Amino acid sequence: MTAANRYSFRKATVDDLPLLTAWQSNPHVRAWWDSDESYDAADLADPRVARWIVSTAERPFAFMQDYTVHGWEDHQNDRCWARIRIYRGENEGSLRCGCTRYRDRSAPGQ
Template sequence: MLKAWQSNPHVSEWWDSDEPIGEEGLADTRVARWIVSFAGRPFGFMQDYAVHGWDDHHFAGLPKGARGIDQYIGDPEWVGIGHGSAFIRTRMDALFFDGAPVIATDPHPENARAIAVYKKLGFKVSGSPQKTRWGFILPMVAKP
């Protein structure tokens, strides 16, 4: 299902379809991953991760306990109708409730749709666009 979603143009434009999420990836305790569904119908993927889990992570300067998030709506029928904002907000609320002092995200600087959603959810640009080992990103953070 993830491979099929990642082959959709609205996902593959921004998400590396070669990114492995095999057994090794699923066993990585630095990252929590979910299939997002509504009324029993899966439509998206979400992950959050410990930004301090990698020595060279671009968010390593954030406070201890900071989490990073990534996600996409895989089913094109569900794009643009508000479900992305809803499931991202739900996860943000849970992370803040669990004590995360800040949540970071890093959309591609040209991904206007994602940037608009993040801004709507309270994220602010926290630096200049930059090249990282995970791609070209625009750093953004949200606080409780």
């Protein structure tokens, strides 16, 4: 992979809130993302979730978050132990919105 094609990940900050709001208003993101509310500083400060801006050639193009599902009461019975969610901010290229669930393979029924 050449330097121009490498991806970089950095923690999302309050300076990214306008970018995230713009991205979340795009129809391809709204159709998949399960919230009508944009992130705020409190969301970014939540220690249960790591939120990332993904860039290539120093240009931000995607948002990613990863978290353990057991940080929320309504997920206590979820057999997944972590999730990664990502979307492409601009509707260009082939990256689609998605969610990956990582399951505990030692749990019954896995």
